[in-house]
Amino acid sequence: MTPKEKFEIIKRNTEEIVPEEELLELLKIKKKPVAYIGNAPTGRIHIGYYFWLSKVADFLKAGFKFKILLADIHAHLDDQKAPWELLDARVVYYKAVLTAMLESLNIDTKNLEFVRGSDFQLDKKYTMDVYKLSALNTFSRCKKAASEVVRFGEHPKLSGFIYPILQSLDEEYLDVDMQIGGTDQRKILMFARENLPKIGYKSRIELTFPLMPGLLGDKMSASDIKSKIDVLDSEEDVKKKINSAYCVAGEVEGNGLLAFLKHVIMPLKQDSNKEFVIERPEKFGGNLSYKDYEAIKCDFADKKIHPLDLKTALSTELNSLLETVRKKVKSNIVKKAYPQ
Numbered sequence: 001m002t003p004k005e006k007f008e009i010i011k012r013n014t015e016e017i018v019p020e021e022e023l024l025e026l027l028k029i030k031k032k033p034v035a036y037i038g039n040a041p042t043g044r045i046h047i048g049y050y051f052w053l054s055k056v057a058d059f060l061k062a063g064f065k066f067k068i069l070l071a072d073i074h075a076h077l078d079d080q081k082a083p084w085e086l087l088d089a090r091v092v093y094y095k096a097v098l099t100a101m102l103e104s105l106n107i108d109t110k111n112l113e114f115v116r117g118s119d120f121q122l123d124k125k126y127t128m129d130v131y132k133l134s135a136l137n138t139f140s141r142c143k144k145a146a147s148e149v150v151r152f153g154e155h156p157k158l159s160g161f162i163y164p165i166l167q168s169l170d171e172e173y174l175d176v177d178m179q180i181g182g183t184d185q186r187k188i189l190m191f192a193r194e195n196l197p198k199i200g201y202k203s204r205i206e207l208t209f210p211l212m213p214g215l216l217g218d219k220m221s222a223s224d225i226k227s228k229i230d231v232l233d234s235e236e237d238v239k240k241k242i243n244s245a246y247c248v249a250g251e252v253e254g255n256g257l258l259a260f261l262k263h264v265i266m267p268l269k270q271d272s273n274k275e276f277v278i279e280r281p282e283k284f285g286g287n288l289s290y291k292d293y294e295a296i297k298c299d300f301a302d303k304k305i306h307p308l309d310l311k312t313a314l315s316t317e318l319n320s321l322l323e324t325v326r327k328k329v330k331s332n333i334v335k336k337a338y339p340q
Helices: 003-011 020-029 049-061 072-077 084-104 124-136 139-146 158-173 183-199 235-243 256-271 293-301 307-328 331-337
Strands: 016-018 034-039 065-070 112-116 178-182 205-209 276-278 288-290
Touching: 003 020, 003 049, 016 020, 016 183, 020 205, 034 049, 034 158, 049 065, 049 084, 049 178, 049 205, 049 256, 065 084, 072 084, 072 158, 084 112, 084 307, 084 331, 124 158, 124 183, 139 158, 139 183, 158 183, 178 183, 183 205, 235 307, 256 276, 256 293, 256 307, 276 307, 288 293
Parallel strands: 034 065, 034 178, 065 112, 178 205
Antiparallel strands: 016 205, 276 288
């Protein structure tokens, strides 16, 4: 692929690339650039994680080496969302589930690497850099950067304020050219671009992608069981949750089911040269087949697709993906990570 073709793959379904011209230049001068995403092993993994795993697939297709950071220390710093004594088990669970999800997307992972945060974040030089950036930033600046990611509460812990400092330094110590994250991460990504040059390191390219809306029309959250589908939910539970999801005829905005189609199912269909099929009886017009998301969006907005037909088709597609995850992830891994 040409640098321009690689750029278009990377830009697909993203919110923002800062700055785009640096990415284009990187693709011209470096044969195998390196990008990463940080993932704190806190709550159980839901289908919203497919949003960023689909972007990982795009980076791998574009010839990148990609690193997934299992940020175990971050998971505890964020208001102790992951207890210290469970960090090892949570890392094992996250790696097992994410690996199975990648397999369900048919991603070639030869250029993919998992890295555990505590394997390098406790080094002497890294720790010294934490102190350096701590001396250069105020409480208010750090809180602003982490405000959409860290749970501060009425009496915020000191740990939450150093969260964006660690995430900034991860770019340097993972030796990457880019970091990607959801739109809630944008302030931390800009904090990193601003701060790394202050202690002699280069700024990196930052990319954000949309977060998946919850099934009830808000952000999908691991803490709200009604708004999410756990990737280990049974086939029947997946159907029930999708059938009860917010999906008003003709209404596109805030529709988590359409968003999942756009960011996960349709890129997968297009890359494998397949179509998304909505099965309907002949008396209701017969089956509908789609090669791209925009056509689905237009037909749904024009009420040519009934919400129940969309839900049935999406249930089938999603359960097909999750069957791989259910088979690969052992129950004892889950029980150790999330004991009763």
